[in-house]
Amino acid sequence: MGHYQNLFNQLNRTALVPFFVIGDPDEETSFELVKTAIDSGADVLELGIPFSDPVADGPTIQKADIRAMKAKMTPAKALAFIKRVSDYKPLPIGLLVYYNLVFQYGVEAFLADFKEAGGTSVLVADLSIDDADEIAPAATAVGLETVFMVTPNMTDERIQKVVEKTTGFIYTVSLLGTTGERTGLSDRVKPLISRLKGLTQQPICVGFGISTAEHAKEVAQAGADGVIIGSRIVKFIEDNLDDTTEMKKQVGEYIDQVAKIIARL
Amino acid sequence: MKHKGRYGTFGGFYVPEVLIPALEDIEAGFEQYCNDPKFVEELDDLYRNYAGRPSPLYHAKRFSEQVGFQVYVKREDLLHGGAHKVNNALGQGLLAKYMGKKKLIAETGAGQHGLATSMIGALFGMQTKIFMGSVDVARQNVNVHKMKLCGAEVISVSGGTCTLKDAINDALRYWTSHIDDTFYLFGTAGGPHPFPTIVRHFQTPIGTESRQQCLDQLGRLPDKVVACVGGGSNAIGIFSSFIDDVDVELIGVEGGGKGIETDEHCATLVKGSVGVLHGAQTYVLQDENGQIHETECISAGLDYPGVGPEHAYLKDSGRAEYTAVTDEQVLDVFELFTRSEGILPALESSHALAYLVAQKGKLPKDTLVVVNLSGRGDKDVSIVEEHRPMI
Structure with missing residues (x-):
């Protein structure tokens, strides 16, 4: 059984998965923020390596990528960052990365180094399930779990392919679009979770557009094993760039609030 | 996807999962209609009757005298809209309508x-949104007005470098949220499959006409076919019909x-390395970590750090040769060609002409060179004026 499946079984509730861009707004503050998230109740971490052309991301995360790159974050430094995080507390760490960064590093070397740093799973934002084999066999070979996305417009047949290639969890995209905050929860997400439950036993984590504690609660009640919150958290960074104390406070309070609501369900 | 969309190892469809149904839809539509008689x-x-095809193949005699060999220009600049882009x-617009x-x-x-x-949006009565980098909006404002008039x-688009690359990023993002009713009319022979194949297909009239015109007007095939390359759609359009003619240099x-030798260029095939950008494995301008470089070029239409995957394949297979000319060479030839022929070449197309000037004295007089004059230069007059003020 995989790390995630194990963890979700133990938790017996929906896991809280905050997302950060590594190095946003700079390496040290980023590390402080991730520690804050861990201390405030994160169960799993989803971390992204900044990329110059993040087409799956909306404006909030794109700006985070730009901040992190300006602060000189690189894939090699990001792996060292992950090592520091896992030394602080060994939570499962899922990586979100764009293919060109992995391709330039060398797919096998990158995955081996990520595993070595304490990583758990890898998701390549711009690899569809048709190209799963560019990453999956090499990931499995070094003991990483694989994560692929399922979207509301996917056929059952395609979802079946995702199920076959996934060893970690199914990253369930709640809507048709990019990452980013939304006022309401997409009306596509609950039917999609139900569909997935009918097709697979694998853990399901829901992301994209989950912005409020209420959204997280709804997704949890619909049966998700994990809820991934990215842009909402990254926005606390953007809104407090001149005050890192306030930044950490807001990130911590928000994660604590969502964690408590999920725990009560 | 039904096909892999590969040219050798290049191409493919490196996109977020959410875009796959939309690409599959276009792939299926293209297969269904591209050979449908209606x-x-x-x-x-x-x-x-709308675009003005076939475009002429014109012997630029006075320019030929300047360079010392025979230059024939394929007059895509005469098409409606002023460039090959209308093809x-x-x-694709008609495909969208049929779909x-x-x-x-x-x-x-x-x-x-x-x-x-x-x-084409006006012609077919379709709601149209154009994504354009804010830098390009400023330097090509006449075209912006024309688009609005249509x-x-x-x-x-103000993200990143505010040029074509970022316009593509934002168009892809928008498409992700609107794939149910929106057709992404991709402009160059790059991006994810099936776009390189589709764009090539709709640009092949440039090549088929040029080849036939050479045979009809000159009685033989040209020695060289020259085109500018940004994403590479006009070039693949004209190259496509000559690829099997192994004696014709591309x-x-x-x-x-x-x-x-500087960092300020957009010579992707000449100076780039293999990577993945905007859905395709191809040559890209990038740093050692795979972050995409900013590019710099006097011509907004070439200012892109990637290139169509078929060009990457043609380069590696040796079938085509790729080179670069500087902004200064381009400005020189813009002036020279306009004075010699009374034709204003687009700054993009001027790159192909500048290459010919660089060949001056190196080729026999009877060498036949076909150049794709992919667009007209009216849009560039103020840029030229800025760099080379008329006294």
Whole structure:
């Protein structure tokens, strides 16, 4: 059984998965923020390596990528960052990365180094399930779990392919679009979770557009094993760039609030 | 996807999962209609009577005297809209219509593809949105006005470098949220499969006409075919019909900007390395970590850090040769060609002409060179004036 499946079984509730861009707004503050998230109740971490052309991301995360790159974050430094995080507390760490960064590093070397740093799973934002084999066999070979996305417009047949290639969890995209905050929860997400439950036993984590504690609660009640919150958290960074104390406070309070609501369900 | 969309190892469809159904839809639509007699007849009629095809092949005699060999220009600049972009916009626009789509989106650099898409949006009564980098909006404002006059909405993109690359990023993002009713009319022979194949298909009239015109007017095939390369749609259009003619040299000319020894250029095939950008494995300009470089070029239409995957394949297989010329060479030839022929070449197309000037004295007088004059230079007059003020 995989790390995630194990963890979700133990938790017996929906896991809280905050997302950060590594190095946003700079390496040290980023590390402080991730520690804050861990201390405030994160169960799993989803971390992204900044990329110059993040087409799956909306404006909030794109700006985070730009901040992190300006602060000189690189894939090699990001792996060292992950090592520091896992030394602080060994939570499962899922990586979100764009293919060109992995391709330039060398797919096998990158995955081996990520595993070595304490990583758990890898998701390549711009690899569809048709190209799963560019990453999956090499990931499995070094003991990483694989994560692929399922979207509301996917056929059952395609979802079946995702199920076959996934060893970690199914990253369930709640809507048709990019990452980013939304006022309401997409009306596509609950039917999609139900569909997935009918097709697979694998853990399901829901992301994209989950912005409020209420959204997280709804997704949890619909049966998700994990809820991934990215842009909402990254926005606390953007809104407090001149005050890192306030930044950490807001990130911590928000994660604590969502964690408590999920725990009560 | 039904096909892999690979040219050798290049190409593919490196996109987020959410875009796959939309790409599959376009792939299926293209397969269904590209050889459908009704579609072909309607497109042919539009090519002739709306766009102005076939375009002439013109012997630029005075320019030929300047360079010392025989230069024939394929007059894509005479087409409606002022560039070859109308070929692809008509083809994909008609495809969108046959597929029942009501809305078009497109990216644009110089504005020629944005303008072509806006024209076709008006022609077919489709709501049209054009994504354009804010830097390009400023330097190509005449085209922006023309797009708006056609009824299109022009969205100024301010992310990243504010040029074509970022316009593509934002168009892809928008498409992700609107794939149900929106057709992404991709402008160059790059991006994820099936776009390189589709754009090539709709640009092949440039090549088939040129080849036939050479045989009819000159009695033989040319020695060289030269075209500028940004994403590479005009080049692949004209190259495509000569690829099997192994004695015809194919030469693509990229934007050398301030010089390929500097960081300020967009000579992707000359100076780049293999990577993945905008859905395709191809040559890209990037740093050692895989972050995409900013590019610099006097011509907005070439200012792009990637290139169509088929060009990457033609380069590696040795079938085509790629080179670059600088902004200064381009400005020189813009002046020279205009004075010699009374034709204003687009700054993009001027790259191909500048390559010929660099060959002066190196080729026998009877050498036949066909150059794709992919667009007209009216849109560039103020840029030229800025760099080379008339006294």
